[in-house]
Amino acid sequence: MQTTLWVLQVLILTIGIHVFLRFVRTTRGNPLIRGLLLSILGGVVGLWWISTVLRLEELEFILEGSTGYVVIALVIVFQPELRRAIAQLGERSASRRDTDPNAEWIAKVAEAVRLLAERREGALIAFERESSLNTVIETGSSIGARVSARLLQSLFHPGGALHDGAVVLRGTQVVAAGCILPLSKGKKLPPDKGTRHRAALGLSEETDAIVVVVSEETGEISIAHRGRLSSASDPRDLEAQLSDLLGGKRRSRAARVPFALLRAAWSDLGWLAGSFLLASGAWFTAHQSIQEQRPFVVTIVDGAATGRRAPRDGEILVLAPREGVRVHTKSGNERRRILVTGSKGQLRRLGLALRGTFEIQDEGFEGGPLDLANVRWEESIAGVSYRWDRPGPPELVIERSMTKRLQVRPADLTIDASRVDPRFTVRSEAIHFDPGPDIEFVGPSRIVSQLDAEHPPRFEPVRLGPADRGEVRVRLELSEDLTEAGLRMESPAQLFAFIPVLPVERELGSIRREVALVCLVPEKSGLLDGWALPASAQTARLTVITSGLIPADAAPNSTTVVERTAAILRFVQENLRVFADVGELPESEGGRAVPIHMVWMKQWRDSPEELELPAGTLGEWERLEVRLDSQSTVLLEPLPPTEKNQ
Structure with a gap:
């Protein structure tokens, strides 16, 4: 809809400018008006376009301020021509009623010209067309008679008082005789042509006559x-030549209107194009010059807190006069609205966001309002004004820095372990820091003075993922609000925390396994016949412990835990062997103590399905361990001789 309205405005301007130029160009000042049009197009519209494309802001500002004065000056300079054109406006509507060519009166003119040529009597006849010849008519004597061959011959009779001047015809009327025509200033006229020819050529140069x-x-x-x-090729063809030049025979009104419109449009194609360009330039100039007010939201940011010297979009960066000083508004990084007034073109160049820097040069500045007149805008445009929206400018506050050394503790960290593998857990009590827990904090006095053991500095949350295992190294960052407030770690500038993420340990219960007496040393296999396990050591009591095989958050009575626990205990019963090796009996006489050993017949990592574990879930951190709760050594009993022989 907006585009349609723009196009409609340009068309209305085009029609109005074309009608005006069509009227003005029919005056004798046509070359002057044509030159004026080119000056306006090239001088005003062209310069405006160049200044807009190349962003010549000073030139654009000068054009905005001087265009109105230039128009007024042109009106004053060309006042006579404009007055003459306006005066002719009323005359033209009445004079055009008999301007349509007619074969009868053209024939009378042609007959008179032929007769005058045969008698070699000089003649000068001007046919008025669109361009008014009133200024020429005023130089002669008024006739006001209908065209006839005898009248024209008598007017140019050598003995007549009016024969030296020109006769002006307006349609079928002889308007005036003895008129003086403007002489051509061209130098290409043949030497055999006299003043009459120069006068005829001069009038045709200034008008369409x-x-x-x-x-x-x-x-x-x-x-x-x-x-x-x-030159007329044949005097007998003069009538046909004049008919062609003056428009031919009269057509019926119905047939004449479309033809006339098409002919007028075709003949005025160049003027229409010029009118359209001038209208487009005028509309564009007016559109760009319309003053608007647009709100922009900006954030007042302390440059010392960010460590930046250049603002981002939507920021006014405040730079302190020296190090160790922070400048901020009373409410921190405050968001405020700025009302910007300028032309549509200027506001369009500003884009969607403002960027500016407010640098305090006075070291004695103790705070006060942020004056937009002292802001250095990244996009500086002449003629644009800035002002704060209600409730007015923000108040800047000066704040000095302070240093304090504090000890960072594991309890000061916020650890998000929600995405950690449920078979693993975070051992917060085992967290340690590098290079050390004693940190020197530097920042505004109002922030640092409040920090102590009961009110430690806040850090950004540490977020652990499902792939985190073992001792996870994390760089600690102060919370965003403390960073924006200007607090930072000075010594050391970087702090790392090492967070243990270890598998969950569970005791699944106790089992009993029979202890076998074996001899793994072939040379001592005969000892099996002389020794036996005492009755109290023939069964071992064991505890099964898992690490990372059962989720930490699983309920003990849940189906998953019960089934997996049963599967693990069953696997241990079936695949764990407990034995004592008589080959390990001491060589010294009287030694009977040997250790109890355990061995897996099948590795549990190779059989996750028997443990009710999903395939592909086992890694290097999972453990299945069996602890011997009964005695780790056993005293073998010698067999009596009768039993040895049996």
Whole structure:
């Protein structure tokens, strides 16, 4: 809809400018008006376009302020031409009623010209067309009679008082005789052509009139039209030539209107294009010059807190006069609205966000309002004004820095372990720091003075993921609000925390396994016949412990835990062997103590399905361990000789 309205406005301007130029160009000042049009197009519209494309802001500002004065100056300078054109406006509507060509009166003119040429009597006849010849008519004597061959011959009779001047025809009327025509200043006129020919050529250069000349010396007939002089090829064809130049025979009104419109449009194609360009330039100039007010939201940011010297979009960066000083508004990084007033073109160049820097040069500055007049805008545009929206400018506050050394503790950290593998857990009590827990904090006195053991500095939350295992190294960052407030770690500047993420340990219960007496040393296999396990050591009591095989958050009575626990205990019962090796009996006489050993017949990592574990879940951190709760050594009993022989 907006685009349609813009196009409609340009079309209305085009029609109005074209009608005005079509009227003005029919005056004798046509070359002057044409030059004026080119000056406006090239001087005003062209310069405006160049200044907009190349962003020549100073030139654009000068054009905005001087265009109105230039128009007024042109009106004053060309006042006579404008007055004459306006005065002719009323005359033209009445005078155009009989301007349509008619074969009858053209034939009378052609007959008179032929007779004058045969007698070698000089003649100069001007046919008024669109351009008014009132200024020429005023130089002669008014006639006001209908065209006839006898009248024209009598007017150019050598003995007549009016024969030296020109006769002006307006349609079928002889308007005036003895008129003085402007002489052509061209130097290409043949030497055999006299003053009459120069006058005819001069009038055709300034207007669209057609002028017929009869040479007094040779009787030659010439026609001047559009600044060109041509000889009539045959006096007998003069009537046909004049009919063609003046528009031919009359058509019916219904047939004449479309033809006239098409002819007018085609003949005025260049003027229409110029009118459209001028209208587009005028509309664009007006559109760009319309003043608007647009709100922009900005954040007042302390440059010392961010460590930046250049603002981002939507920021006014405040730079303190020296190090160790922070400048901020009373409410911190405050968001405020700025009302910007300028032309549409200027506001469009500003884009969607403002960026500016407010640098305090006075070291004695103790706070006060942020004056937009002292802001250095990244996009500086002449003629644009800035002001704070209600409730007015923000108040800046000066704050000095302070240093304090504090000890960072594991309890000061916020650890998000929600995404950690449920078979693993975070051992917060085992967290340690590098390079050490004693940190020197530097920042505004109002922030640092409040920090102590009961009110430690806040850090950004540490977020652990499902792939974190073992001792996870994390760089600690102060919370965003403390960073924006200007607090930082000075010594050391970086602090790392090492967070243990270890598998969850569970005791699944106790089992009993029979202890076998074996001999793994072939040379001592005979000892099996002389030794036996005492009755109290023939069964071992064991505890099964898992690490990372059962989720930490699983309820003990849940189906998953019960089934997995049963599967693990069953696997241990079936695949764990407990034994004592008589080959390990001491060599010394009287030694009977041997250790109890355990061995897996099948590795549990190779059989996750038997443990009710999903395939692909086992890694290097999971453990299945069996602890021997009964005695780790056993005293073998010697067999009596009778039992040895049996």
